[in-house]
Amino acid sequence: MDHSNYVIDELISAKSIAARVEGLAKEIALHFSNTDKLIVIGMLRGSFVFIADLVRELDLPVEVDFLEVSSYGDGMESSREVRILKDLRGEIGGRDVLIVEDIVDTGHTLAHVVDYLNTRGPARLETCALLDKPSRREVKVRATWTGFEIPDEFVVGYGIDYAQRNRNLAYIGAVKFIQD
Numbered sequence: 001m002d003h004s005n006y007v008i009d010e011l012i013s014a015k016s017i018a019a020r021v022e023g024l025a026k027e028i029a030l031h032f033s034n035t036d037k038l039i040v041i042g043m044l045r046g047s048f049v050f051i052a053d054l055v056r057e058l059d060l061p062v063e064v065d066f067l068e069v070s071s072y073g074d075g076m077e078s079s080r081e082v083r084i085l086k087d088l089r090g091e092i093g094g095r096d097v098l099i100v101e102d103i104v105d106t107g108h109t110l111a112h113v114v115d116y117l118n119t120r121g122p123a124r125l126e127t128c129a130l131l132d133k134p135s136r137r138e139v140k141v142r143a144t145w146t147g148f149e150i151p152d153e154f155v156v157g158y159g160i161d162y163a164q165r166n167r168n169l170a171y172i173g174a175v176k177f178i179q180d
């Protein structure tokens, strides 16, 4: 099949995303209301738009750090092998930590990152994923907070890419391939 010819069907509007991000931030702020300083860790690159919106809605003292892991290459299939490409800059021992992920799909990435960061002894470690595709799960893992559950569709936009494109869409859309 030719994977270069596709259209994007809007799945979640920019307005719905904004409303949900506000709701997530309220829940997260309540959970961490007694923290000195929350370390919010964005998983590069897919979460960069989400984390930017989320931290601006968070009424808490926060620090921001980033972690980059590889799992997808440029295609649509997870390699299921998770490698750390860029590690955190700061220490998280004894600290309150929130991992921010774009999508939980098979679950390999989030499970691996949670295990990895737990070896550094955070006081509390929670996770927030904008999207969840529960029907695709291979590893038993669930984010503490999820923005939207979506069906088994390949999605783009709001930071999320297909072959490094479409990250700059304000909405989230499903990729539909056109056969000719």
Ligand code: IMP
Pocket (backbone or CB within 6 Å): 046, 071, 072, 078, 101, 102, 103, 104, 105, 106, 107, 108, 109, 110, 153, 154, 155, 156, 160, 161, 162
């Ligand atoms: P998992 O390890 O299979 O859970 O994969 C999680 C990662 O795969 C996410 O952080 C995304 O970067 C990527 N991913 C999963 N589904 C999609 C999708 O529909 N579009 C783009 N990237 C995706």
Ligand code: MG
Pocket (backbone or CB within 6 Å): 043, 044, 045, 046, 047, 102, 103
């Ligand atoms: Mg990702």
